[in-house]
Amino acid sequence: MKFLPDPVVATHADDDAPRVSTLLLAPMEGLLDFVLRDILTRAGGIDRCVSEFIRITDQLLPERVFTRIVPELHNGGRTLAGVPVRAQLLGSDPVCLAENAARLAALGPAGIDLNFGCPAKVVNRHGGGAALLEEPETIAAIVAAVRRAVPAHMPVSAKMRLGFHDDSKAVACAQAIAGSGADELVVHARTKLQAYRPPAFWERIADIRAAVSIPLVANGEIWTVEDARRCREASGCHMLMLGRGAVADPGLALAIRASGSAQSGLSWTQVLPLIVQFWQLVCARLDAHARPGRLKQWLNFLRRRYPEAQLAYMALRTVNHPTDIQRWLDAACPGSLIEEGLETVDRLKPLVAVAQARGAGQHLLAH
Numbered sequence: 001m002k003f004l005p006d007p008v009v010a011t012h013a014d015d016d017a018p019r020v021s022t023l024l025l026a027p028m029e030g031l032l033d034f035v036l037r038d039i040l041t042r043a044g045g046i047d048r049c050v051s052e053f054i055r056i057t058d059q060l061l062p063e064r065v066f067t068r069i070v071p072e073l074h075n076g077g078r079t080l081a082g083v084p085v086r087a088q089l090l091g092s093d094p095v096c097l098a099e100n101a102a103r104l105a106a107l108g109p110a111g112i113d114l115n116f117g118c119p120a121k122v123v124n125r126h127g128g129g130a131a132l133l134e135e136p137e138t139i140a141a142i143v144a145a146v147r148r149a150v151p152a153h154m155p156v157s158a159k160m161r162l163g164f165h166d167d168s169k170a171v172a173c174a175q176a177i178a179g180s181g182a183d184e185l186v187v188h189a190r191t192k193l194q195a196y197r198p199p200a201f202w203e204r205i206a207d208i209r210a211a212v213s214i215p216l217v218a219n220g221e222i223w224t225v226e227d228a229r230r231c232r233e234a235s236g237c238h239m240l241m242l243g244r245g246a247v248a249d250p251g252l253a254l255a256i257r258a259s260g261s262a263q264s265g266l267s268w269t270q271v272l273p274l275i276v277q278f279w280q281l282v283c284a285r286l287d288a289h290a291r292p293g294r295l296k297q298w299l300n301f302l303r304r305r306y307p308e309a310q311l312a313y314m315a316l317r318t319v320n321h322p323t324d325i326q327r328w329l330d331a332a333c334p335g336s337l338i339e340e341g342l343e344t345v346d347r348l349k350p351l352v353a354v355a356q357a358r359g360a361g362q363h364l365l366a367h
């Protein structure tokens with residue numbers, strides 16, 4: 001395969017937006033599970049992850065459900081690359097959520113996150129996810145009950161959308177979350193009705209920032225370094241959460257960190273070894289019939305960013321046997337390239353540390 005030159009990423013050395021202090025990887029049920037979390041945190045630049053939601057209805061779940069969805073609980077609540085993972089709970093009953101949170105907390109996640117944004121009909125019909133944005137008082141009861149049930153040293157955070165039908169209760173919901181003892185709040189800057197359609201209304205996060213004093217994280221529609229800069233400027237947040245953008249571009253977090261220091265994200269030759277490792281993990285952890293779909297799902301995102309991923313996607317679209325996929329990967333990514341790519345990823349990490357250190361002073365000023 002012929003490789004294109006390294007992608008060029010815009011840099012803004014003198015912008016007015018607050019510098020990035022923290023980059024979180026978004027929870028994404030059915031897409032960003034522990035396998036992809038592992039790979040994306042190996043790529044670097046991510047400070048913390050949130051797991052996909054664990055749905056709580058009317059039962060105390062057995063430990064094995066928590067560890068199946070968040071296997072990082074077996075690794076001290078961290079991905080193999082050492083990045084902390086908070087486990088996310090979704091439900092509408094404060095008592096049941098609190099009991100499950102206590103059991104989950106005993107397994108040692110890096111924190112517990114509460115979902116107030118899921119748009120799925122089945123979840124909303126039962127009063128969970130984004131449906132709670134109509135009821136700030138229930139949100140307050142949930143956060144307070146979970147906070148009480150979890151040891152004081154363990155962070156409890158929340159993630160909300162701007163509202164269900166409209167954003168008129170956004171500030172009330174954020175105040176309910178902050179006032180009930182949450183340590184941090186992520187705001188996905190869209191209502192449930194707006195689903196995942198661009199744009200995201202980052203400026204509404206600034207309104208919330210003015211009304212609550214806990215750390216706020218801005219989320220939604222950050223696909224490029226330039227998006228990250230505009231989001232920081234509009235929201236006033238120096239903490240960002242990356243979702244689909246990080247899946248489409250595993251070097252996005254590194255590039256955002258390094259913006260202003262002329263450093264780009266990852267080239268395709270650096271991403272290929274990550275794809276090979278992803279495939280190895282998928283083969284080790286998933287049933288044979290589910291494996292090709294997982295690889296194609298990721299390639300489908302990657303082709304937004306890398307022309308080579310488009311070629312790979314086209315080549316593998318109709319291939320459904322794991323052995324044939326392995327053969328294709330062996331040809332596309334010889335062993336030497338795997339090592340070379342991983343070394344390059346490792347070499348980028350000190351640069352990230354420098355960019356982080358440089359941002360630290362701004363962090364204090366910006367909040």
Ligand SMILES: Cc1cc2nc3c(=O)[nH]c(=O)nc-3n(C[C@H](O)[C@H](O)[C@H](O)COP(=O)(O)O)c2cc1C
Binds near residue numbers: 026117220221242244
């Ligand atoms: C496939 C998919 C699954 C998601 N699952 C969750 C979830 O389990 N919990 C949650 O809080 N948000 C979930 N989200 C929302 C994302 O965390 C994020 O808020 C949203 O994608 C906007 O960010 P982005 O534009 O950077 O992708 C999901 C989004 C997608 C696309």
